[in-house]
Amino acid sequence: MTTHTPGSVRGLALAEQARYLRDLAEIRALLSRYASLVDARDPRAIASGAFTADGSDDHGLYGSVFRGRDAIEAMFRRSNETTEASAHFVADPVIEIDGDVAYGRTYVTGWTWTRDSAVAGNVRPADWVFIGIYVDRFERTADGWLISQRTVEPLGPGATAAGRRPEVYAGSAGIIDEKGAAARDGH
């Protein structure tokens, strides 16, 4: 199989082109569904609704890779301890499909309201806007397309679009600390 983009699929049979369009629509919907699930702050629903059974997630926030639905659920449960609410906006998906596997790079801003600032009331601005790129591997499963591997790359100098990175992420070996940013720059 070869990896296909909208421009390269034209040489295939018509039914294959139609299948390509349907796959693309489903993968785009998966990216949106992930945002809805995460922002509903239901760890079990995120793990089972967006990831394959052995899917992995390396958000770069906690310094380790979370593999399998139980581990991913635990990661989001841990996130709920410090994050009261979030809003994820995805944009600019670049998706390549290779049969039952696909690859995507998608921009995201994650607006985060921490529990620490709850004293300011519900109508308060976000504490932190994370900005980065989801680098995904997708698989076609009996339950439709799901994420089998997700890593996150920073946008901007250090993945902060606005506000301040919550202290809970300080010192992680992830993508959003000074050390990680310097390593990327080859210092």
Place this chain on the structure above:
Amino acid sequence: MDTELNAGEIHRLLDIEEIRALLARYSHLCDARTDTSFVREIFTQDATDDHGLFGKVFRGWAELEDMYQRSSEFLETAAHFVTNEQIEVSGDTSTARSYVQCWTWLRESSHLGKLRPADYVLVGVYHDTLARTPDGWRISSRLLRPLGTGALGLGTPHPVYFAAYGEAPVGTAGTAGTAGSAR
């Protein structure tokens, strides 16, 4: 579904998807750029780009590369979020309209560290015309027009934007990192 779509409809939908992917690829290549050669993957050889920057319309690959080179002198990095695409295809040409919010970090703020917030967010609308070429769809003309009162969504822009989109309204003066003072 496969049998309900005819060849013409599939062809048109693939055109729209290819153009949508091109708009996204512009963001990825522009934001990750280590040089300006990406313009050859996005624009036709004789394309025009009117970003409202530097007081002129840029025409052709060499001038476009020059425009991005000049902007790199004050921009450390940026992230173009493109949404609200409206794409129409007619034969081998297309018109596309899309919103952009561009999160921007200036070199002059680099002393504030890697974790600093963006200096400003530019908001605007791309008005594009596109052409089908042997290498796929390419932008043949791009016009950036401001959203809001002066294309400034948040923060304090580089002075070049005052020239492009109007005088700074009273009360916008601030320090670098205003976009980040969310609290």
